[in-house]
Amino acid sequence: MKDLITYLTALADDELVLGHRDSEWTGYAPILEEDIAFSNIAQDELGHSLALYSLAEALGSPSPDAMAFERSWNQFRCCRFVQYPKGDFAYTVMRQFLFDSAEQVRMNSLASCSYDPLRDCSAKILAEEAYHLMHTQALIERLGDATEESHIRMQTAATAAFAQALGIFEEFEGEEELVKQRVIVASKTLKDEWLSTVIPILTKSSLKLPVRGTVPECVPDLGGRKGAHTEHLSHLVADLQKVYQMAPGGSW
C-alpha cells in the first residue's frame, strides 16, 4: 500500500508541477491560440493531479489540498524535468511533447493494471491527453524546420530537454514490488517504448538528439523521485502555496 501511495504521489506531483509551469503562459504566450491552448493544458494537468491525489487519499494519504499546499518542497517526488523554469516557447513546447508522450506510454501500460481504480483513471486521463499530444506534436513538426530561427530554437530546446526528460523514467521507490504485483510496468520498459516513439518524430522534424539508434548517449537528469530536487522547485512551491499559507485551511 505504501509503495502504491508513493507511486501515485510521484505521478500526481509531476502533473501538478508541470501544470503550474504551463499556467505561467496564461496572458504571455506568443499568440492568443497558444495562450488558450497552454491555459487549457495547465487546467487538464491540474485535473489529473487531483484525480491521482484522490486515488492516494482513498489509500490513506492526506487530502489533495494538503498534498499540494501543506507539504514542504523536499517532500515532493516529481521528476526534475517538470521543475525547470518555463524557458522560451520552444522549450515549453518541447517539454510538453516529451512529457505527454511519456504519459501516453505510461497510461497505455496501466490498461492492464491490477489495481482497478488506477486502471480506470488511466483511461480517463488518456482520453483527455490525446488533445495535448496532437497539439504539441503538430507544433514540433512545423517549427522543427520552418525557419532558421525556429529550427535553432527547437534544436536548442531538444538538446536541453532530452536528458532531462529521461528523468521521468527514474525508478520509483518501491517500484519492484509494484511490478511484481502487476500494478505497473517497469520504468525501464516504458522508457524504451517512449524512446522508440519520440525519436522518429523528432528526427523527422530535422532535430538531432544525443542518441545512437534508440540508445541515449547523455547523462539522464535523475534525483527527483528520491527528493533530490532542483532549486527551482523550492521557488515554484513557495509561489504555489503563498495564498494558502496566509490562511491555512481557510475556505473560499
Add this chain to the structure above:
Amino acid sequence: MQGWGRMKALTQHTADEVWTALKQVMDPEIPVISLVDLNVIREVSVNGSDVSIRLVPTFSGCPALDMMRQNVVEKLRELGFENIDVHVDRTALWSTDELSDATREKLREFGIAPPVRKGTSLAVTLMLPVECPFCRSKETRLEGEFGATLCKQLFYCDGCRQSFERFKPL
C-alpha cells in the same frame, strides 16, 4: 415523537423522483442542459431521509464541478433529504458519445456545435466536417483544438463569417 416520524415518512421521495428533480439542475456553464442530460449523475440511492449520489466529472480539471456538486446538494435539501452524500467519482469514464440526440440539439440551439461521435482516431474525428450552429454551413474550420473552457474548441464559419464553439469530442 411518533408524529414527527410519520410526517417525515410522508415527505419521502423515491429514487425516480430524485432523478426527475435532478433534471432541473442545469450545467453551470451551459444552462440549457441538465446534469442528467450531461450524464454526470450516475447513481441515485435513497434510504428514508438519506440519499446518496455518484457524480462523475466531465473533464478531470473541470472547475464547474464544485458548483455542480453544490447545486445537487441544494436540490436534494429542497426535496427534504437530511443526510446527503454526493460522492465524486474521478475514475469513471465520461464520453461525449453518450450524449443523446436531444441533448445535442439543445447544444446546437444554444449556439454550441455538438460533438461528433468519436471514431477510432481522434485526428480523423477532428477532420470531419462541422456544421455551423448559426447558419448550418459546413464551410467551417478548426481554429484551435482548445477553447474558452476545457470542453470546447474554437471554430470559424466561412458561411456567416462568425466564430463559434464546438463541444470537444471526448
